[in-house]
Amino acid sequence: MTIPSADLTTDPPQHGVLMRLRHVNRTFQMGEVAVVALADFTLDVYRGELLVLLGPSGSGKTTILNIMGGLDHPTSGEVWYGDEDLAKATPKQLTRYRRESVGFVFQFYNLVPTLTARENVMVATELSREPISVEESLGLVGLGERLDHFPAQLSGGEQQRVAIARALAKNPELLLCDEPTGALDFETGKRALRLLVDVTRKLGKTVLVITHNTAIAEVADRVVHLRSGNMVSLEVNATPKPPEEILW
Amino acid sequence: MSVLDRKLLREVRGSRWLLLAIISIVGVGVMMFVYMRSAYFNLSRARDQYYVQGRMADFWIDVKKVPVSDLKAVAELPGVSEIRSRIQFMATVDLEDVAEPLNGLVLSLPDRQQPVINDIVLRQGGYFSDRRAEEVIVNDTFARKHHIHPGDWINLVLNNRRQELYVVGTAISCEYVYLVSAGVFVPDPEHFGVFYLKHSYAEEVFDMSGAASQIVGILAPEVREHPQALLDQAERVLEPYGVLNKFARRDQPSNRFLSDEIHGIGTFATILPIMFLAVAALVLNVFISRLVEQQRTVIGTLKAIGYGDRALLTHYLKYGLAVGLCGGLAGWLGGYLMANWVTSMYKNFFEFPDLNNIVYPGTYIAALGISLLCALIGSLRGARLAIRLQPAEAMRARPPGVAGAVFLERIGWFWRRLSFGWRMVLRLVIRNRLRTAVGIFAAAMGAGLLVCAFMLSSAMQFLMHFQYDLVNRADVDLSLRDDHSGLALAEARQLPAVDAAEPLLAVGGTFWHGPYQRKGAITGLSQNAKLTIPRDTAGDPLSVPPLGLMISHKLADLLHAQVGDTITFRPSRGLQQWLEVPVTKIADEYIGLSTYADIDYLSHLLGEEFAVSGVQLKTNPKPTEQAALNAELKRLPAVQAVNRREDVIHNLKANYIDVQKIFITILVLFAGVIFFGSILNAALIGLAERRREAATLLVLGYSRWQVGGLFLRESMLVTLCGTLCGLPLGYLLTWSISLAYDTEMFRFPLVLSAGTLANTVGLAVLFGLLAHLGVQRSIHKLDWLDALNVKE
Numbered sequence A: 001m002t003i004p005s006a007d008l009t010t011d012p013p014q015h016g017v018l019m020r021l022r023h024v025n026r027t028f029q030m031g032e033v034a035v036v037a038l039a040d041f042t043l044d045v046y047r048g049e050l051l052v053l054l055g056p057s058g059s060g061k062t063t064i065l066n067i068m069g070g071l072d073h074p075t076s077g078e079v080w081y082g083d084e085d086l087a088k089a090t091p092k093q094l095t096r097y098r099r100e101s102v103g104f105v106f107q108f109y110n111l112v113p114t115l116t117a118r119e120n121v122m123v124a125t126e127l128s129r130e131p132i133s134v135e136e137s138l139g140l141v142g143l144g145e146r147l148d149h150f151p152a153q154l155s156g157g158e159q160q161r162v163a164i165a166r167a168l169a170k171n172p173e174l175l176l177c178d179e180p181t182g183a184l185d186f187e188t189g190k191r192a193l194r195l196l197v198d199v200t201r202k203l204g205k206t207v208l209v210i211t212h213n214t215a216i217a218e219v220a221d222r223v224v225h226l227r228s229g230n231m232v233s234l235e236v237n238a239t240p241k242p243p244e245e246i247l248w
Numbered sequence B: 001m002s003v004l005d006r007k008l009l010r011e012v013r014g015s016r017w018l019l020l021a022i023i024s025i026v027g028v029g030v031m032m033f034v035y036m037r038s039a040y041f042n043l044s045r046a047r048d049q050y051y052v053q054g055r056m057a058d059f060w061i062d063v064k065k066v067p068v069s070d071l072k073a074v075a076e077l078p079g080v081s082e083i084r085s086r087i088q089f090m091a092t093v094d095l096e097d098v099a100e101p102l103n104g105l106v107l108s109l110p111d112r113q114q115p116v117i118n119d120i121v122l123r124q125g126g127y128f129s130d131r132r133a134e135e136v137i138v139n140d141t142f143a144r145k146h147h148i149h150p151g152d153w154i155n156l157v158l159n160n161r162r163q164e165l166y167v168v169g170t171a172i173s174c175e176y177v178y179l180v181s182a183g184v185f186v187p188d189p190e191h192f193g194v195f196y197l198k199h200s201y202a203e204e205v206f207d208m209s210g211a212a213s214q215i216v217g218i219l220a221p222e223v224r225e226h227p228q229a230l231l232d233q234a235e236r237v238l239e240p241y242g243v244l245n246k247f248a249r250r251d252q253p254s255n256r257f258l259s260d261e262i263h264g265i266g267t268f269a270t271i272l273p274i275m276f277l278a279v280a281a282l283v284l285n286v287f288i289s290r291l292v293e294q295q296r297t298v299i300g301t302l303k304a305i306g307y308g309d310r311a312l313l314t315h316y317l318k319y320g321l322a323v324g325l326c327g328g329l330a331g332w333l334g335g336y337l338m339a340n341w342v343t344s345m346y347k348n349f350f351e352f353p354d355l356n357n358i359v360y361p362g363t364y365i366a367a368l369g370i371s372l373l374c375a376l377i378g379s380l381r382g383a384r385l386a387i388r389l390q391p392a393e394a395m396r397a398r399p400p401g402v403a404g405a406v407f408l409e410r411i412g413w414f415w416r417r418l419s420f421g422w423r424m425v426l427r428l429v430i431r432n433r434l435r436t437a438v439g440i441f442a443a444a445m446g447a448g449l450l451v452c453a454f455m456l457s458s459a460m461q462f463l464m465h466f467q468y469d470l471v472n473r474a475d476v477d478l479s480l481r482d483d484h485s486g487l488a489l490a491e492a493r494q495l496p497a498v499d500a501a502e503p504l505l506a507v508g509g510t511f512w513h514g515p516y517q518r519k520g521a522i523t524g525l526s527q528n529a530k531l532t533i534p535r536d537t538a539g540d541p542l543s544v545p546p547l548g549l550m551i552s553h554k555l556a557d558l559l560h561a562q563v564g565d566t567i568t569f570r571p572s573r574g575l576q577q578w579l580e581v582p583v584t585k586i587a588d589e590y591i592g593l594s595t596y597a598d599i600d601y602l603s604h605l606l607g608e609e610f611a612v613s614g615v616q617l618k619t620n621p622k623p624t625e626q627a628a629l630n631a632e633l634k635r636l637p638a639v640q641a642v643n644r645r646e647d648v649i650h651n652l653k654a655n656y657i658d659v660q661k662i663f664i665t666i667l668v669l670f671a672g673v674i675f676f677g678s679i680l681n682a683a684l685i686g687l688a689e690r691r692r693e694a695a696t697l698l699v700l701g702y703s704r705w706q707v708g709g710l711f712l713r714e715s716m717l718v719t720l721c722g723t724l725c726g727l728p729l730g731y732l733l734t735w736s737i738s739l740a741y742d743t744e745m746f747r748f749p750l751v752l753s754a755g756t757l758a759n760t761v762g763l764a765v766l767f768g769l770l771a772h773l774g775v776q777r778s779i780h781k782l783d784w785l786d787a788l789n790v791k792e
């Protein structure tokens, strides 16, 4: 089922709205030319949903994620998180927002190479006011043992699990994952996806996953299709598949 | 410990060699600061205490002979707090186990000990007793050099009579902290000493009962700073008694040398540490900027996680602070040890009752503060780059470097001739502008230091050569007690071992020209003199004009006199008439305010047919001949002082040149630290950035030495450019030092020899190669598979 996005935003959300994006534009000035990375993007993100952003390379997925995560300002438009418009927030406010409300998972995990798995999670817990304990969050991702290994001594899947544990440890409302399975093989990727699904279903977090892999979209509650900075369609998935059943 | 601090510690440990290179530069800077300041305070503290303890005089006036009863007029001059009169004469010392006659200065002291002006500090034995009149207290260093102990008897020729004296003690005095005889620059305790006699005994042997030949005094605090007017007044009062010389404490030779040294080290204590810390700050800047660049993704991630600007700023500043702290602590230790050593070296030149190395907390704290500050400044730019990094930007794949052609590529004919290696090196050097500039700056500082060190050493050798090979060529210089006629010369020619003898007439006095006046001396030489040949700074012989005076540039400046002007000279001995003399020649000279005239002309001016105050001898070096000459000289009452060229040169070498060599070696090592640290830092950073490139070349079949060669080319290019810039810099540095030492006594020659340039460039290359060994080691350890897999 495909519903035009404009209609959906007027629909009352079932679980309440976590974030509202309104007419968000982002252009990059590259010398003479202006690259439009995102054009008039409007979307409500619901609490506790698993949302997938699907689109080819260069379609503006990371741009949206950066704006939602408070890493980047939109050129115009509004980005409401509760009653705070991130588009107008000061750098200080954005830092606090990122510290308290968002967790990031990156395609290349972005672990600090000179810190052990445990310490990489501590990087997040030390900042947070009510963190999940390091052991607990590493337990959640199933990495109970190799706590004192350095990233270079871990496999890609293990590193990604540490990265997810790090994002979870702060106990944030919103988890933003940029191609979390992009660097993983099929099986490991599925395991990481399972983790993210569990985070949504069991912990009630809102999870946004970026991918260009259509198969992954099948696990989502909703899928936003992007092309060249425009939302092409928004698809509601009444019966998301468990990650174990998908194929790619 | 916070987890970011753990990251810091691990990374510091990981790049310890690189950081060590920077730390050593900081450390040397701090060490110089600590040891020079400590030496400065040690010396000035010892001086000030000693001057109080020994009641150091504010002025000295030498007269021919003045009745003590007539000194009341001087004591009552407003501004004079207290005076002491004493008897002062030169004497010849005849020691049994020393072949040659030695020179001595005899001073009288009260028969009973009391705290007089210019008091002595006893080191061995005691003060005069009542048991005998002929007791003597000997200058301590002289006594030690010649194994003279209390209870010994020594022979002095006093007032033309040989006297046997009983040694009661040895002593030092604040007046002779730096014990030099007239006209010599370095103490020679083996050949010159001070001898203190009972005042009553001195009155008797010198026929001075109720009279004195020197007045020393202490001034009221308000005139102490500007004593000249008062000294002039005193001179007028003492006019009838023949004032031979007068000077304030500022011009007293011992105090002058000591204070110049203190002032000099105080100046160096600022300039040299600044040079090092500036280099360290710049090198650190390169390091931290590179670190931040390398950790782009980590910084972006930390920002995404919620770390604020302040946390990141402190995190990266801490790298610098770690360097500053380590460098500071290492510098403390090195500075303390060095200060100990330098202070003990000073004991060879300066005689103090106690000269010790003390820890000055203020200096140590300031040193650490400065090193931390310099480290902070050095890391500020890098740390600010970290906060300015936009997180979204930081995590994007790094924009491919500006790969545009460098300007040199536009010069086609030049570029086409270059091998691929040189093209690569040139592109890198030009693109990494900051790093190249820092490398050049550091090499320039290092080279400047080397040039300066070598030039200082050349200057000393040049002066020695100039003075003792070119100007003064006599083997033995005899100063006579009074002016003599030509007969003395004839007698000197009869002495054993003498091949040739030439007369010399030195007349001390005051030059006047309009409102300007200056104390000095005229040296009269015969027209065909071969043993003293005045020369200009180029080393060319100057012929003494048959009429009039040849004066030095320095004196001409001081008197505002030009060739053709007539100046007035008033000799301080003899009839003391006012003589009008024309200036017929002005010459450049290195030492003193030397003024020359024809000896016949000068004799006539003084109203004599032919006068001689000294004789210069060319002698036969045969030991038997020399022994005969020495024996004869010891017996001659007319001889006041004997200076042998061999002894003077030996003493200069042993006491001065050798110490200077050690200091120059240390300076060279310090310069090496700059070269080494900066080159290693730049090359290791370059290697870290281009690991993948290096690995690719290895895969293509280049050997590790060849790959190393590319890095070597790059650092050599930068080092040599910097060294070339450093050559004029070193010259400037030496020039500014020469200005500081350009006193009336001494002119500092700037000698830039080809050897200096070659040594500097050679050492720069050597240090570059040494640093490259460290880089080559890293290249040999490079795991190329790993390097090819790195994600960047």
Ligand SMILES: Nc1ncnc2c1ncn2[C@@H]1O[C@H](COP(=O)(O)OP(=O)(O)OP(=O)(O)O)[C@@H](O)[C@H]1O
Binding pocket: A028, A029, A030, A035, A036, A037, A055, A056, A057, A058, A059, A060, A061, A062, A063, A064, A212, B393, B396
């Ligand atoms: N900082 C920037 N400066 C210039 N252009 C940018 C910048 N960031 C993004 N863009 C441009 O904006 C467009 C969208 O980029 P974005 O990174 O959002 O794409 P993406 O969908 O995440 O692609 P990918 O799947 O390759 O990661 C691209 O054309 C990109 O070149």
Ligand SMILES: [Mg+2]
Binding pocket: A061, A062, A063, A178
């Ligand atoms: Mg992307």
